[in-house]
Amino acid sequence: MSRALDRRRFLTTTLAGAAIVAFDPLRGGWVTAAQAAESTPAGAVAVPDLDGELTTDPAALAEAGDDYGHIVRRTPLAVLRPGSVADVVALVRYAARHRIAVSVRGQGHSTFGQAQVGAGVVIDSRTLDRVHEIRSDRATVDAGVTWFELATATLARGLTPPVLTDYLDLSVGGTLNAGGIGGTTQTYGMQVDTVLELEVVTGTGELVRCSPTRHRALFESVLGSLGQLAVVVRATVALVPAPASARGYSLYYTDLDTYLGDQRRLLAGRRFDSLEGQAARTAADDGWEFFVDSAVYFTGDRPDDAAVTRGLRHDPARTVTTDYTYAEWIDRLRPTVEFLKSIGAWYLPHPWLDMFLPASRTAEVVRGTLDTLTLADTGQGPVLLYPFRPGRVRPRFVRLPEERVAFLFSLLRTTVPPTTVESQLAGNRDLYDRGVAVGGTRYPIGSVELTRRDWQRHYGRDYPAFAAAKATWDPRRILSPGQGIFGPPR
Ligand SMILES: Cc1cc2nc3c(=O)[nH]c(=O)nc-3n(C[C@H](O)[C@H](O)[C@H](O)COP(=O)(O)OP(=O)(O)OC[C@H]3O[C@@H](n4cnc5c(N)ncnc54)[C@H](O)[C@@H]3O)c2cc1C
Structure with a gap:
């Protein structure tokens, strides 16, 4: 149930002008700190405390409402720049409770609104940007790290991810939700095949570490799932020796x-x-x-x-x-x-x-x-x-x-x-x-208008399994509606 908004909390919180402090479910809109100082809408619910920033800054909204295709434009209600994984958990839980759609935007290089969400929040994963660990056979990185950043870090140790896309300024989280094909796919499969472990936040806001030996069903379902099942926050990917x-x-x-x-x-x-x-x-x-x-x-x-x-x-x-x-x-x-x-x-x-x-x-x-x-x-x-x-x-x-x-x-x-x-x-x-x-x-990174029926055909005999995975890990259907596979949040 909605937590009533504590007006004092608004007034004592020092946030930037466009920073958000509450959601107004009746209006389906946000309450900024500046608005809250004037009047508090009845029934508004405070947003969780965040390490990062939830913003309605017009430039942030405009960027998140566009992509490399420049064909589809859906302006979100707000953009989260997470300061931590805990922010993603808090936001997704909040969104699930209030049926607010959420989409992750990595580098926004899909071409048909895949990372966009109209009446919802875009999580800008660029602030999840740490390379945590590089070992001789693997690297652990935040989902917002680009393949260029990862390859630069690993090459300094004589190592490389086995599969790289032709263009490297794509986020790890973005291509692991698509597939990630390149010249070495002939040997190693796609980038999704080089993943050893994932940390994800499911559509219910649960933070889960999964791998072939741990929460295997989730691990195998999330890879290449077009953002439908969980937000990828961290990935451990294989490394191989780099040639000179x-x-x-x-x-x-x-x-x-x-x-x-x-x-x-x-x-x-x-x-x-x-x-x-x-x-x-x-x-x-x-x-x-x-x-x-x-x-x-x-x-x-x-x-x-x-x-x-x-x-x-x-x-x-x-x-x-x-x-x-x-x-x-x-x-x-x-x-x-x-x-x-x-x-x-x-x-x-x-x-x-x-x-x-x-x-x-x-x-x-x-x-x-x-x-x-x-x-x-x-x-x-x-x-x-x-x-x-x-x-x-x-x-x-x-x-x-x-x-x-x-x-x-x-x-x-x-x-x-x-x-x-x-x-x-x-x-x-x-x-x-x-x-x-x-x-x-x-390969669902491009620009074709697909109906739900087209999507069912796309998944073929695996469609019931995909729909079941959606019902299990994102039962409120809040994640990545921009792909158009399932209906709006419920
Ligand atoms: C110039 C160019 C070259 C390319 N070359 C290749 C190539 O060689 N091989 C190849 O396979 N692809 C290639 N692509 C396509 C690219 O892999 C996809 O468009 C990929 O999704 C882009 O990553 P992104 O970080 O921009 O993701 P975005 O476009 O930001 O997001 C794509 C989808 O993934 C979801 N998503 C993003 N991050 C996460 C996350 N952390 N957790 C959950 N869901 C997430 C989004 O919600 C959205 O649905 C290329 C694209 C461009 C523009």
């Missing part, structure tokens, strides 16, 4: 089938330590070509190029090799990102679509898509196309095609006028439908 260097190979193909065939051979043979690839418009903009984007890691002698590329059917005259330090390799997107920021393109809308396609049907879906896809449709954004083995990805709620090999097919679109977001979203829905029809699944 990486030799990058770009191998070009004009023919899709030849490219896909070689990619599958490369996946089977594990010739490269990092294996990715893309489709790209030809220089004459008269069609699509393909390139394997890969690297061999080494410490000491540089790999033998002839041995590395032997038997492949690429165009040898166009092969590009580049030497990097390992630190440069994992952060190789940074110069491009800086450039995109300098010309403003980084801040344009990004209606991305990311699909996982079963290998047996990849050629037909990719060909059917690229046949009509123009540079204007993608805004010159990259088109990722590379294989991995779904069987290496353990968490059941990361949905993948049911084949031994799948391809990531991502249209990383930017909206450059006169192309419109609407036309790109329509294209996304079209590709999504075609992908799903052949047994593909969506």
Whole structure:
């Protein structure tokens, strides 16, 4: 039941102007310290004492009501900048009691409002930013730490997380709720497969440490659960020895089938330590070509190029090799990102679509898509196309095609006028439908309007288990409504 507001507490608390001291359930709004000094709404309930800050500062609300997609905008009622894990516990308990929706925002790099919440509170995880411990085989970090920060800390000890995303300025909590795919997924699975332990706050506000041997069901359910079951506050992830260097190979193909065939051979043979690839418009903009984007890691002698590329059917005259330090390799997107920021393109809308396609049907879906896809449709954004083995990805709620090999097919679109977001979203829905029809699944970081029915289809025969997990760990449905999977808080 609501705790009546102690007016004296308001008057004696020295908080910043926009800081919140109570929630008014009748109005569905907050009471700031300044308002409370004037009058106290009857029935208002004091917010818990916090180490951090709960704010309605307009700049904080505007940031939390936007993301890298700049397509969906839902302004929250407040933003929590937690000063401790206890703050997350207190806020979630409070929200559950008063049926207030809560979402965590890591770096806000999903593209369709996934981390947003309209009538609720966004927990800005950036203040949970400590690297707690690095040992020879593992690191324990707060969920708001970015992979760049973690990798920087571990590389200083000659260690690295085994799987890194292409872009490193993503929060650990953010990618562990999605999956986290990269060039070494071929070997290690996704980032979710490298987690040894989690500390989470469930939707009822319970702080639980879970692992394969402790609260196993919760551990296995939370990884890749799109923020639906718990707030991840801390993670222990595996580390492996870091190589000194990486030799990058770009191998070009004009023919899709030849490219896909070689990619599958490369996946089977594990010739490269990092294996990715893309489709790209030809220089004459008269069609699509393909390139394997890969690297061999080494410490000491540089790999033998002839041995590395032997038997492949690429165009040898166009092969590009580049030497990097390992630190440069994992952060190789940074110069491009800086450039995109300098010309403003980084801040344009990004209606991305990311699909996982079963290998047996990849050629037909990719060909059917690229046949009509123009540079204007993608805004010159990259088109990722590379294989991995779904069987290496353990968490059941990361949905993948049911084949031994799948391809990531991502249209990383930017909206450059006169192309419109609407036309790109329509294209996304079209590709999504075609992908799903052949047994593909969506990597849920991008921009497609999904109905509840679509989500049920997404989880397929695991939907009842996912719904049951939601009912167990977030019975009031307060967590991450921005994904649109379940209904509003109840
Ligand atoms: C430039 C760029 C490159 C990318 N490259 C890759 C790539 O190579 N591989 C890949 O797999 N992905 C990639 N992504 C996608 C990225 O992994 C996801 O969008 C990821 O969710 C972003 O992390 P974030 O910290 O920004 O999360 P946010 O966008 O802030 O949050 C995403 C979702 O996770 C939830 N969430 C966030 N933190 C927590 C937490 N601590 N506890 C519970 N729920 C939480 C949010 O509520 C939301 O539902 C890329 C994105 C961008 C913009």
